Amino acid sequence: MSGTTAAAGGHHGEPGGFLRKYVFSADHKMIARQYMFISLFWAAVGGYFAYIIRWQLAHPEADIPLFGRPIGPDEYNAFVTMHGTIMVFFVAMPLLLASFGNFLIPLMIGARDMAFPRLNMLSVWVLGAASALLLLSFFVEGGPAAGGWTGYPPLSARTAYVGADKGMDLWLLALALEFASFLMGGINFLVTPLNMRTRGMGLLRMPLFVWMVMIASLLFLLSVGPLVAGAVMLLLDRNLGTSFFLASGGGDPLLWQHLFWFFGHPEVYVILLPGLGAMMEVMPTFSRKTIFGYRPIIVAVLVAGALSFVVWAHHQYISGLDPRLATPFSVTTILISVPFALIVFALLATLWGGSIRLATPMWFAVGGLAVFIFGGLTGIFNGSAAVDIYIHDTYFVVAHFHSTFFSALFLAGFAAIYYWYPKMFGRMMNEALGQIHFWGTFLFFLAVFVPMHLVGVGGMMRRIANPGQYEFLAPLSGLNRMITMSAVLLLLSQFFFAFNFFWSMFRGRRAPDNPWEGTTLEWTTPSPPPHGNWPGEVPQVHHPPYGYGLPGAGEDWVPQHRPAPSGAGAGR
Amino acid sequence: MFAWLPENVSTFGGDIDSIFRFIYYIVGFWFLATQGFLIYCLIRFRRRPGRRPPYLHGNNLSQAAWILLPLVIVLVLDLWIDFRSADVWAKVKVGGPRPDVVIEVTGKQFNWIMTYPGPDGRFGTADDKKVENELHVPVNKVVQVVLRGEDVIHSFFLPQLRLKQDVVPGRAIRAWFQATKPGKYEIPCAELCGFGHSGMKGWLHVHAEAQYKEWARKMWPGS
Amino acid sequence: MSTAAHASAGAAESTPFPSAKLGIWWFLASEIMVFGGLIVSYLLFRMAGPGWSAELHHNSTLLGTVNTLILLTSSFTMVEVHRAHGRGEEAKFRLHLALTILLGLVFLAIKGAEYTAHIREGLVPAKSMFWAFYFGMTGLHGLHVLGGIVANACLYAVAARPGGVARYGHRAEMNGLYWHFVDVVWIFLFPLLYLG
Ligand SMILES: [Cu+2]
Numbered sequence: 008m009s010g011t012t013a014a015a016g017g018h019h020g021e022p023g024g025f026l027r028k029y030v031f032s033a034d035h036k037m038i039a040r041q042y043m044f045i046s047l048f049w050a051a052v053g054g055y056f057a058y059i060i061r062w063q064l065a066h067p068e069a070d071i072p073l074f075g076r077p078i079g080p081d082e083y084n085a086f087v088t089m090h091g092t093i094m095v096f097f098v099a100m101p102l103l104l105a106s107f108g109n110f111l112i113p114l115m116i117g118a119r120d121m122a123f124p125r126l127n128m129l130s131v132w133v134l135g136a137a138s139a140l141l142l143l144s145f146f147v148e149g150g151p152a153a154g155g156w157t158g159y160p161p162l163s164a165r166t167a168y169v170g171a172d173k174g175m176d177l178w179l180l181a182l183a184l185e186f187a188s189f190l191m192g193g194i195n196f197l198v199t200p201l202n203m204r205t206r207g208m209g210l211l212r213m214p215l216f217v218w219m220v221m222i223a224s225l226l227f228l229l230s231v232g233p234l235v236a237g238a239v240m241l242l243l244d245r246n247l248g249t250s251f252f253l254a255s256g257g258g259d260p261l262l263w264q265h266l267f268w269f270f271g272h273p274e275v276y277v278i279l280l281p282g283l284g285a286m287m288e289v290m291p292t293f294s295r296k297t298i299f300g301y302r303p304i305i306v307a308v309l310v311a312g313a314l315s316f317v318v319w320a321h322h323q324y325i326s327g328l329d330p331r332l333a334t335p336f337s338v339t340t341i342l343i344s345v346p347f348a349l350i351v352f353a354l355l356a357t358l359w360g361g362s363i364r365l366a367t368p369m370w371f372a373v374g375g376l377a378v379f380i381f382g383g384l385t386g387i388f389n390g391s392a393a394v395d396i397y398i399h400d401t402y403f404v405v406a407h408f409h410s411t412f413f414s415a416l417f418l419a420g421f422a423a424i425y426y427w428y429p430k431m432f433g434r435m436m437n438e439a440l441g442q443i444h445f446w447g448t449f450l451f452f453l454a455v456f457v458p459m460h461l462v463g464v465g466g467m468m469r470r471i472a473n474p475g476q477y478e479f480l481a482p483l484s485g486l487n488r489m490i491t492m493s494a495v496l497l498l499l500s501q502f503f504f505a506f507n508f509f510w511s512m513f514r515g516r517r518a519p520d521n522p523w524e525g526t527t528l529e530w531t532t533p534s535p536p537p538h539g540n541w542p543g544e545v546p547q548v549h550h551p552p553y554g555y556g557l558p559g560a561g562e563d564w565v566p567q568h569r570p571a572p573s574g575a576g577a578g579r
Numbered sequence: 580m581f582a583w584l585p586e587n588v589s590t591f592g593g594d595i596d597s598i599f600r601f602i603y604y605i606v607g608f609w610f611l612a613t614q615g616f617l618i619y620c621l622i623r624f625r626r627r628p629g630r631r632p633p634y635l636h637g638n639n640l641s642q643a644a645w646i647l648l649p650l651v652i653v654l655v656l657d658l659w660i661d662f663r664s665a666d667v668w669a670k671v672k673v674g675g676p677r678p679d680v681v682i683e684v685t686g687k688q689f690n691w692i693m694t695y696p697g698p699d700g701r702f703g704t705a706d707d708k709k710v711e712n713e714l715h716v717p718v719n720k721v722v723q724v725v726l727r728g729e730d731v732i733h734s735f736f737l738p739q740l741r742l743k744q745d746v747v748p749g750r751a752i753r754a755w756f757q758a759t760k761p762g763k764y765e766i767p768c769a770e771l772c773g774f775g776h777s778g779m780k781g782w783l784h785v786h787a788e789a790q791y792k793e794w795a796r797k798m799w800p801g802s
Numbered sequence: 803m804s805t806a807a808h809a810s811a812g813a814a815e816s817t818p819f820p821s822a823k824l825g826i827w828w829f830l831a832s833e834i835m836v837f838g839g840l841i842v843s844y845l846l847f848r849m850a851g852p853g854w855s856a857e858l859h860h861n862s863t864l865l866g867t868v869n870t871l872i873l874l875t876s877s878f879t880m881v882e883v884h885r886a887h888g889r890g891e892e893a894k895f896r897l898h899l900a901l902t903i904l905l906g907l908v909f910l911a912i913k914g915a916e917y918t919a920h921i922r923e924g925l926v927p928a929k930s931m932f933w934a935f936y937f938g939m940t941g942l943h944g945l946h947v948l949g950g951i952v953a954n955a956c957l958y959a960v961a962a963r964p965g966g967v968a969r970y971g972h973r974a975e976m977n978g979l980y981w982h983f984v985d986v987v988w989i990f991l992f993p994l995l996y997l998g
């Protein structure tokens with residue numbers, strides 16, 4: 008075994024100098040923070056765009072406060088496109104998968120760093136380059152991409168159709184770099200848990216969060232290829248005059264949709280699984296109960312992951328696909344509810360009989376579970392091909408996927424931030440501000456997205472800049488204004504978080520090693536952990552995680568690194 | 580919830596709405612069951628001094644049965660939804676009845692262009708008539724639209740008739756409907772198609788038989 | 803490396819496979835999906851129409867075959883590099899590595915000559931679906947060949963130092979896995995774009 012793969016052993020000292028420490032760092036904990044700041048920056052931008060979109064829908068053609076003027080329909084399309092692109096690729100993936108994946112995998116499995124620290128540094132820098140290209144696209148002539156985050160050709164393939172010119176190409180290049188970044192990251196997230204585990208840490212003793220990140224990375228690696236191929240074809244269509252997606256030259260617009268959604272559905276789980284993984288860490292700790300069904304959960308996620316490769320055409324029921332294909336895809340789609348129902352039941356069973364303390368991380372985890380159930384259930388409507396005829400491309404779809412994404416990305420994401428912040432920054436966040444933040448986020452989320460389903464039932468189409476142009480949407484204008492008001496309040500609630508996040512970094516109470524009395528390895532080292540993660544030896548592992556309430560144990564919890572008391576029935 | 584649905588005026592719209600309701604009741608049941616359980620747990624099992632939670636790992640069959648049994652119910656209900664949904668899908672989208680009237684609809688940034696075959700009932704003849712954004716059909720007759728796209732993808736949407744079908748350049752996609760109530764209904768475009776997407780719409784005029792004949796007489800005087 | 807150092811770095815490796823090898827395998831798995839997406843798209847279009855035999859005849863089977871043989875040979879020399887590392891034969895290591903780089907460059911030169919001839923004839927990517935796929939697929943493959951050449955050149959640079967082979971020679975195996983993959987992709991592209 009050579010220095011190439013185990014670079015950050017105890018023999019390395021802490022790198023000196025500001026640049027080496029904060030910028031060109033190969034330490035997974037610093038890289039995790041870099042990912043977090045990139046995603047929080049983009050979350051602010053994406054949230055601002057959401058505000059512009061909502062304001063326009065409630066008060067079409069009016070001046071938008073904090074923007075200064077009304078926006079035109081072409082700008083509206085650009086804002087919608089960028090909001091989706093940013094939130095999916097530049098907020099959700101960096102925060103859940105990359106930031107927490109980077110921070111937690113080595114700490115949870117007992118490694119001193121990731122398997123490939125320099126590749127890790129490269130991946131965050133490539134994401135930085137992708138971010139720069141995306142930012143640049145706002146300032147080129149013709150504006151940024153405006154073909155929707157799904158970029159369907161022929162619209163996206165010709166400047167004459169979409170309006171955006173170089174902005175479209177920059178968007179494609181930014182996505183290509185983002186994919187490259189997560190390919191590199193994904194290799195780390197897969198190989199590190201496979202190969203860098205400490206003694207005693209069997210695969211089936213890893214915390215579930217690590218499992219979720221591994222499976223998410225696997226899904227990403229196996230699904231993104233066809234879309235990379237599609238992006239190459241679209242770039243050729245745009246710049247070399249080919250016609251891969253243009254019927255006039257012998258191509259087929261639907262090919263892009265197949266390539267996009269073959270990736271697109273697994274991508275949903277790439278975002279969802281780390282969020283669920285965070286819930287699976289927080290819930291046992293705050294209910295002092297072991298996770299219910301550790302192994303069934305892993306099996307269920309693998310089944311859902313496999314199914315996610317054979318459901319993509321549910322985005323295309325009415326796309327002109329052979330209508331006889333809709334029913335098989337409808338069946339596989341609705342069957343995905345079975346493994347996810349198992350996960351939900353397992354989490355509910357984890358709460359049953361527990362000793363539940365509702366601190367901020369737990370509120371966000373429980374709220375996230377509640378919203379995830381809601382979003383999962385509304386997905387059944389979309390999965391049914393018959394119902395989809397009516398609700399496809401309406402706000403029902405928008406409301407549905409925001410419910411699932413918001414629960415995984417923001418509710419579970421906030422749970423993760425409040426839970427691991429002490430470990431990451433060495434200080435506690437303020438509990439009162441956290442609870443205010445939770446209730447603001449949770450209640451105003453409901454006030455935005457529950458009525459948005461009704462707007463969809465009313466038939467309002469996605470991506471229209473002005474519902475006032477349609478008579479049949481007139482009854483929905485009151486709902487739309489109410490949603491916008493709630494969305495503004497939802498965004499304002501985030502200032503409680505922003506203040507808490509930055510204020511606590513300097514003024515928060517110093518965090519002990521294990522503020523929540525967790526059982527996994529990240530709580531066995533100082534907060535924040537030193538370079539190399541443990542000041543002395545890496546702890547050994549003696550039993551599975553979540554050792555709460557082990558029969559025969561004197562205390563109500565036994566951390567993974569402490570030998571279980573004799574006779575304690577760790578049933579696995 | 581269902582009060583927000585636009586009034587249904589097509590023969591198959593009721594079938595789609597009934598699947599909608601069917602799923603609503605099933606997921607409504609699960610919603611209440613799971614959220615009720617969740618809230619119950621948060622109240623009943625809140626932290627109290629001296630409580631020691633049981634050790635339930637759920638990895639063997641006797642414990643996992645608590646979550647596997649409800650899973651069987653989920654599976655059965657899923658398949659039930661699948662079967663009912665497949666029937667309605669087949670009725671609306673696969674094949675379709677013999678049309679009484681055929682009209683070509685072409686989506687073009689940012690208009691719907693309707694081509695009527697005229698009295699001879701054939702396309703490509705001298706009596707074809709092209710009209711922008713106005714689709715006239717008789718009530719209670721099976722109407723087939725042949726959907727073509729000229730530039731980008733559009734989507735032909737009849738909210739009150741519960742019909743939606745993407746319009747794809749390079750393809751002629753057939754869709755059908757049978758309106759049950761005379762009136763004037765909007766035909767929005769439902770797929771992002773450029774800066775004019777918002778506001779790209781036409782009108783569907785469903786005429787009673789007499790008015791339809793009147794309209795045809797004005798369109799093709801002397802025939 | 804001593805066992806004590808292993809213990810301090812966590813466990814050495816928890817599976818029998820070196821991390822670098824696992825990493826390359828995952829990377830290649832995703833690469834298979836990239837080329838798989840292209841090849842499946844190609845086949846769908848080809849089968850949907852009357853076929854592309856007329857366009858295929860513009861491609862020189864001779865040059866294609868030569869290039870196939872070149873890549874196959876280079877895979878062989880790449881294996882020799884890896885073997886030389888195992889036996890500690892430094893000169894042989896560098897020689898075969900240089901040969902692999904050279905063969906890669908010859909492959910690209912022939913490909914470049916073909917491109918030039920096609921473009922002179924007006925057979926540009928925009929000409930038809932076949933030429934779009936031809937340039938798209940061989941272009942992406944060519945970039946992968948270039949990437950392999952760069953990786954091998956980097957290896958050569960460090961292996962040329964005194965003691966370099968002993969220290970960095972194990973990387974030949976990783977480069978080799980990637981190089982064989984690039985070779986295998988070409989084995990698929992060759993019949994699709996040159997034959998029948
Ligand atoms: Cu999907």
Ligand SMILES: [Cu+2]
Nearest residue numbers: 733768772779
């Ligand atoms: Cu349109």
